Amino acid sequence: MSKIVKLKKGFDMKLVGKAPLEIANLAASQTFAIKPTDFPGIQRPKVLVNEGDTVKAGTPILIDKAMDQVIYAAPVSGEIVEIKRGEKRKLLEIKILADQTITHENFGKIDLNQDRDALAAKLASTGVWPNIIQRPFGIVANPADSPKAIFISAFDTHPLAPDYGFTLQGQESFFQAGIDALAKLTKGKVHLNVDGAKPAAAVFSGVKNAQINQFSGPHPAGNVGVQIHHLDPINKGDLVWTVSPAGVVQIGKAVLQGIYDASKTIALTGSELTKAGYVKTFVGANVASFVKGNLNSGHVRVISGNVLTGEKINLDGHLGFYHNQITVIPEGDYEEFLGWIKPSTAKLSFHKALGMFSFLNKGEFKVDTNTHGEERPFVVSGVFEKVLPMDILPTYLFKAIVAEDFDEMEELGLYELVEEDVALCEFVDPSKNEIQGLVRHGIELLMYS
Incomplete structure (x- = not known):
């Protein structure tokens, strides 16, 4: 039914x-x-x-x-x-x-x-x-x-x-x-x-x-x-x-x-492309012909996939087997005076923190790769539970993976997850942890134990 x-x-x-x-x-x-x-x-x-x-x-x-x-x-x-x-x-x-x-x-x-x-x-x-x-x-x-x-x-x-x-x-x-x-x-x-x-x-x-x-x-x-x-x-x-x-x-x-037809139509996306749209190609395509000469600036990050789960590739890199889009955004290798303290409606954020008034902006955001902070101690903030619509306890699961506690990883729901399921947790994490990599590490521990 x-x-x-x-x-x-x-x-x-x-x-x-x-x-x-x-x-x-x-x-x-x-x-x-x-x-x-x-x-x-x-x-x-x-x-x-x-x-x-x-x-x-x-x-x-x-x-x-x-x-x-x-x-x-x-x-x-x-x-x-x-x-x-x-x-x-x-x-x-x-x-x-x-x-x-x-x-x-x-x-x-x-x-x-x-x-x-x-x-x-x-x-x-x-x-x-x-x-x-x-x-x-x-x-x-x-x-x-x-x-x-x-x-x-x-x-x-x-x-x-x-x-x-x-x-x-x-x-x-x-x-x-x-x-x-x-x-x-x-x-x-x-x-x-x-x-x-x-x-x-x-x-x-x-x-x-x-x-x-x-x-x-x-x-x-x-x-x-x-x-x-x-x-x-x-x-x-x-x-x-x-x-x-x-x-x-x-x-x-x-x-x-009776053939293997690897043709696919993929989306060309991102703020740094002069012309976004769709192209017909094949699995593993070299992206140079789609990207070079189609950029608003020269200092960009080319991603096979989307900004949350995609893979960074070179300007002449190749499309991932499972990816159906290419995303191009600005590189964020810069430091910002006052950072998140400075009031702004132009920064995309899940948190309604001082300076982050993105919830007042109902339009679209231009994002770059800047993490706006370095990795910090793993703190319990309760934010993961707000973006993961699954009946698991993500904070405790992530801590169990860090501790390599096999029994806890199993009991807390690691069998249900892969990297893409926790990508939003990584985006909203105030501690800037690489949650997707952490989950893959836990999966490999269980696979080969």
Whole structure:
């Protein structure tokens, strides 16, 4: 039975630079990269190609020796031009110079009438499987596991987030095929969670084989972790899977067309872009053609993803595997006289502190990367509970992770969290702690204990 959930806790960050619903006329990317660092939990990456090799979209280029049935495939056809390694030969990225016309490996259409294990093995061999994420731990799912349910968030409430109704328009048949495939992989339900504050987009409105739930409220209402908590919470021993809407479409294309199609429409956002908008590209795109020559200033931070959970990249860096937007904001490497004491309505803040009169500003804010203070002792302020709409005690959980108290971490709800769920806690934290990194540390302690 469908559910309607209205959340009150949270905080919407209204920023300058939202992408208008139009395709920007920008040059296409020439190079694309797969980065093992995009996949938390990957343990022993093994490269399957050499520099100079030619590949098609869908050609296996990487596996994890710890789960070698899952293929990480080339997003485009072309030549392997660089296998980049860091310290101790750590694999950083595999870079591909794309062909003018993309060609695909043909895996053959997938029969959804085959048994569950055969279907999982087939999907794992096509390159689409890394779109399926396991909770707890937020890692690529194991095809041999059977989750109690699968969750898809059909809307994003992060700052300047893309509109999935726009990016996935015309993909209705592929989305439905992806849902049908996912329904075969679980004995439980496939939950499709839509924005209850507005009519569902065409790509989601007529979906069958899934339970459609409505969520409304401030960010993080669009986070799939929050939605899982209110629909079917994760307890010790439970496994659930999550998939992004773009990932569902990729799975659907593998089913109906027998190919790995890594194309996607992403949002170009942020106050420092001369022209915001949407561009059609592929997973792992080099962002230089979208950013260079499209900036209001030269001193900027380019982020693959959003300002809360995204990754800092160079001007010629590559889009993350799971990211659907690029954000460009000013660098904040400066000191400010009087700081938060000076009255201002231009600073975005959750706190109604002296000098921070942002609650009087009903418009959009231009933000930079300045943290407005250094890291301080971890104090109990009660602010985390105001922005995390989950029935857990975040302050005590974070302290348990610091103390590496395994029993407390489990009892206080770490199994339900990944980094994006606590990003707002990091933003509002008066102690300036790196909460997302702390949660990943706790997850790894539990994973490898």
